[in-house]
Amino acid sequence: MRCYYELLGLERTATADEIKKAYRKQALINHPDKNPDQIEESTKLFALIQEAYSVLSDDHERKWESLLRDYDPSQKGKSDFLSVSDLLRFYSRQCFTDYNDSEKGFYSVYRDLFVKIDTEEKMSLEIDSESLQDELPDFYTFGNMNTEFEPELQSFYNRFLSFSSIKSFKWFDEVNPMSVQDRNFRRKADKHNKKVREAARKEFNEAVRDLAQYIRKRDPRYKKYMVEQEQKQEEQKKLAQERLLKEKQARLDQAKAYTVQEWAQVDSESEIEEIFECVVCDLTFDNPLKMERHEKSKKHLENVELLRQEMEEEFVIQEPEPEIQTFECKVCDKVFSKQDQLSAHNLSKKHRNQVKQSKSNKPDPKQDTQATEKLLENLDSMGLEDQEIKESKDIAEGSVKTKKKKNSSGISCNTCKEGFPSRTKLFEHLEETGHARAVPVPTKSKKRK
Structure with missing residues (x-):
């Protein structure tokens, strides 16, 4: 089986751009039109080049191509059942000759393969006591080139795209738990063998599912079915649009055929002309469009703003001013809006210096009493009401009061x-x-x- 990397002249680490460039180069060289003397050989080679590009440009299929080259069946369990290495051989255009029902054709090769997979599942159910299930799902054949995709072929792909083998894969066991009588050893051996079996089952299931996807992508019957589905969708879309147009036309025809009843008709002489008035600008209009344009005009907007200002001045309500709570430091003659600010101020160095200075400059109590008596006499002469003067408490502390x-x-x-x-x-x-x-x-x- 020819390697796709070698066919395109690429390394295993080639990027997507390198694969595309190599494909174009080989396609130009080996195209049948470029080789008229070897049309049959160049046609086959060109088909392989196309298949190589289709596989290597798809990351999922490229993985299986790499596994096919690196897979070592000698390291896996040996049995008469199909192995992953056996399935990898079918990930290639070279496993069949053409898309026909011949012995080496597309339909015959893959039909025989899936029949064998299903036969092994039935055999495992009969002879393997450690099989995971007691019964198998219904089997649908791969069919031939004339088999319709619906319903049989669609059921076939649905089963194998979600394939899960019932085989035990016990031939992958690496340790024989019965070789030693130690109970702990046998328990550990069983646990290890179970882990190995699960890994082998998972690998085999993925190989079958991916192979079914690989085949469906290239199945001419599936391609034909998808084209038919697209055509049906286009036809349904077209019919839906035509139906909408017919309904729309029917509504228009119905509107044209509508006749106004006599009782609903109004004589033109008795019709009342509707007038649209702008109260702000003292203007009238006979058309709502003119009224709408006027409302957007600069002059109208200016008049509206002037009217709004006049109404605000006329109907303004004088609300009582709210009480503002302040916190005052009498020593420094400062007012704060929050208690925290006053507390921080009282701890400041500037405030403490001001307190010391005020204590050193404190006047004589006797002189202060005489001056106060004179002030009281003067205030009495001004006609002010007599109120009690409260002495402040500690001069270093700020007093809290509500200012009105x-x-x-x-x-x-x-x-x-x-x-x-x-x-x-x-x-x-x-x-x-x-x-x-x-x-x-x-x-x-x-x-x-």
Whole structure:
């Protein structure tokens, strides 16, 4: 049997591009038209070249071609049954002469092969007590060149494309468990032999399945069946399109033949003309398309925006301002929105230095009391309500309070008219600027107790 690699002049490691180039080269050289003096020989050789390219360009079939060259049957179990090496010989165009029913033809060669496979399965069922099943599936013959693909040939391929042998493959056993009386040894030997048998069964099953796929791909009856199926699909598709066109035409004819009933007819004189009005631009249109174009115009969009702004200004609702919770450090005169920020600030070096400086600059309590009394007298003269002044706790700690936004015109300085949100801020302002001393004190004043 001629090697396909040698036929195309390739190495075993050839790539797909190298295989394609080698095939084109050999096809040009050995084409029958190029060899008119040896037409019969060149025709056979050209058929082998085509088969070689078909096998080597298919990764799955190329694997079996390599196995055929490297397979060593002497290393496998010996029996009268078919082996993988026997099946590998049929992965070649050279195992038959032509696609006919002659003794060496395509149909006769592969029909005899599958009959033998099925016969061995039946024999194993009868003589081998370790067979995996008690019965075999129905057998369908490979047929001849006139056999139709459906239904018999299709059933044949379905069986062998999912083939699973019932043979035990016990002739692959490498250890005889009965040669030693040691129970542990026999148990290990049985386990090892079972593993070897499963590997042999798997290899044989894959060889039969792949061979069935290889044959079906080249079976002229299968090719003819696939062409017929494609033609049927095209015909069905064409019929479906024609049916849709007929239904569409029938609907059009029905629409044309429709006549309006007298009670549904309206005199043209009594018809009411529909008017389309744009309230924003104060315009009217007699056509919906004109109205649609107008709504997309720049002038209309500008008028809509102006109207929207006017309505917002007219109907705007003044909502009460929400209370904002803040965290204040009185020492550094800073306000924070989160407690974590205030805590981090109190631990900072800058804050600690400010605390030390404020303690060193703390005024005399007596002087502070006198200044406070003067401020209270001035405030009483301004007509401010008497409120209790709370002294801050630890000067190193920030106090948390809730600020409410108020009208700044409620408390103001009589000298500069500047407004303050609280009396504390007013005290600080009077202390810094000295505006309290500039205010004339009336004769009657209420002193704070």
